[in-house]
Amino acid sequence: MEMRMDWDADGALRLALQGRLDLETVPDIRKRVLKALKKKPSAQVAVDLSGIERMDTAGVAFLVELRNLVGGKAGDWRLEKASGAVMKMLELARLDVLADAGADHGRD
Amino acid sequence: MAETEAGAIIQVKSLNSFYGQRRVLQDISFEVPAGKVTVIMGVSGCGKSTLLRHLIGLKPTDPGQIFVEGRDLAGFDARQMEAFRKRIGVLFQAGALFNSMSVRDNIAVPLRVHTRLAEPTISIMVRIKLHQVGLTRFGDYMPSQLSGGMRKRAGLARALAMDPEMLFVDEPSSGLDPITAAGLDDLILELREAMGMTLIVVTHELESAFRIADQLIVLDQGRVLAAGMPESIRESRDERVVQFLTRRADERTRDQEGYLSDLLTGGRKVGVHP
């Protein structure tokens, strides 16, 4: 599993994940991301999922936790480039709402 | 993943099974295709649960009868068996929850034991599983406080905890109303779709079986009566298959003389009275 974290000028975090996001990789990824966010708190997070090959419920749970950590307001949280397979996992968890957070400024 | 020809993840070859001297499965052969739903049907007592116990390595199998990805299950050492068990989820017919812990903890146990996931992650995963089986608000309940159908669904949530590659479920919808049962059927199909999960489902519900099955196996008195795609089973002309599908009960006590003598002897074989 590869991970890149970048902060833009406004302090928004951009997280790019590659490979498997599952119950074997989530423990370490979570640790690293939480540590980074502690050092550099960020109220806005965008997660680029284009490189995800496999995601399971642990991966979904990690995204939920991350979203909650940054406040979870529309616009402050964005999932980008979720593949069909990733979307299916989100739907299976009844959490496809996670993926359209970026597009729903109008909603609550 | 190493698959055998035709994408079979499990192969059963002339499986025989005994309880003591009594043979309950005879010459069972079929393949479980990866990423598909295999449904096992048959009347009560025909050997469905026994077959499942063999498939999950719980009841010892003779060499050469069950293969997982081409490797003989009978030859698995303790480590291989543990690795296999981590890849499968099982819902037993009787549910089998730990009665001393809440539903939430029941589902969390496999994750706590087998993974390094942090507790906050586990807690979210458990809620997702509870939601999937329609028990969102019952995490804090003890198993004894649930109805039979709810216990069954809690057991399913636990079987799903690790997102297993293969899921074995013994009568998931027993005790459920038709609407909740249909919801379970949908979930089973979704698991196949979203995760490519291989499912082996024992059920009595004909309608459900035909809805979810990619492959149907009908057992009768410990033998495979019919196996194949649902359409081919439905079109079968075999008298016993037709009888099973139309739900005609066996003629009432064909042999009344034998029955009468059973009533008097308790079924023991005795000599003819003088």
Ligand SMILES: Nc1ncnc2c1ncn2[C@@H]1O[C@H](COP(=O)(O)OP(=O)(O)OP(=O)(O)O)[C@@H](O)[C@H]1O
């Ligand atoms: N632990 C056991 N010891 C001895 N005999 C057993 C045991 N478990 C099952 N049997 C016998 O094996 C046969 C098959 O039982 P099994 O539980 O596999 O049937 P089943 O098809 O699952 O039935 P049901 O639909 O009622 O669950 C039955 O005749 C039963 O009496």
Ligand SMILES: [Mg+2]
């Ligand atoms: Mg049974």
